[in-house]
Amino acid sequence: MWSKILTLMSLLTASHCTQDTVERETKLGRVMGLQLDVLNKRIEQYQGIPYAEPPLGARRFRASIPLTTWNGTYNATSRRTACPQRGYSGISPTGINYTEDCLHLHVWTPHREQNQHVEPVPVLVWIHGGGFTHGTASNPNYNGSILCxxxxxxxxxxxxxxxxxxxxxxxxxxxxGNMGLMDQTLALEWDSRERQVLRWRSPQSDPIWRKCGGHERSCSYAITAQSIPIPECCLLSGSLYSIDFYDSPQQSLPDGSPCVKDCELL
Incomplete structure (x- = not known):
């Protein structure tokens, strides 16, 4: 048994040994990521790409605004952030920057040479769970390199x-209210805009996966009219109509009053 575990650990370690940089052009500007050798396949990894203006200052509780551009080449080789949240002992991963400037996404894509013609491929979108109170896409357990x-x-x-x-x-x-859900929608719109540039397949081919709190939002995408077509959802837990995830404005305001001036109280 231990030999199998050691073999698996060696495989996973060796599969990430090559880390050359790669640059791609997006509609927001040029972005730099890493090339990785994973399971004898060459893929590209981009961590921490911003998809919205930072929700800081007067924007703290407002609906997110799409990012329009960035200057120069954006370094997406290692940026791992998480939105502020209550601590969960043994769950919150280390090595992650917890900050309000957290509206970032991660992308893993099969590698292609510059100017190489390739057939578009499907996109799998993962939205982490956590009951809308904790979690982050930067959790190492959600690394999409092997799945890619x-x-x-x-x-x-x-x-x-x-x-x-x-x-x-x-x-x-x-x-x-529901600014977190607006963030998710904005990230999906980013994906929809960039697929033509990055040679991803049309949204009609995309499955969307969500876990726990993310599940409730996937239900709402599936049953309501959205500007982004989502043909398939993999629902891993929870329900859109669960009382556990509903707060009235009367409940929400007292809960949020300490945070208006000092979000360190979260």
Whole structure:
């Protein structure tokens, strides 16, 4: 048994030994990632690509705004962030920057040479769970490199605002509620825009996976009219209509009042 475990660990370690950089052009600008050899397949990894303006200052509780451009080449080789959240002993991963500037996504895609014609491939979108209170796409357990290598799919995961920062409902423009869900929608719109540039397949081919709190949102994508066509959902837990995930504005405001001036209280 131990020999099998050691063999597997050696395989996973060896599969990531090659790390050359790679640059691609997106609609926001040029982005730099890493080339990885995973399971004898060459893939590209981009970590921490911003898809929205940082939700800071006056934007703290507002709906997210699409990022329009960045200057120069964006370094997406190692940026791992998480949105502020309550600590969960033994669950919160280390080596991650917990910051309000957290609206980033990660991408793993099969490698192609510059100017090489390749057939578009499907995109698998993963939205982490955590009951809308904790979690991050930067969790090492959600690394999509092996899934990309085994399937040949593009794998995309994203952060979204959590807890009070993502779901404070004051029934106003300043805090409309469900900002975390708006973040998810904006990330899906980023994916939809970039697929023509990056040679990904049309949205009609995309499965979308969600776990726990992410499951509730996948239900809503599946049963409501959205500007982004989502043909397939893999629902791993939870329900859109669960009372556990519903807070009225009357509940939300008292919960969020300490955070208005000092989000370190989260």
């Amino acid at each position: 290598a085994k399937t040949g799919f593009v794998v995309v995961s994203m952060n979204y605002r959590l807890d009070i920062l993502g779901f404070l409902d004051a029934s106003s423009v300043e805090a409309p």
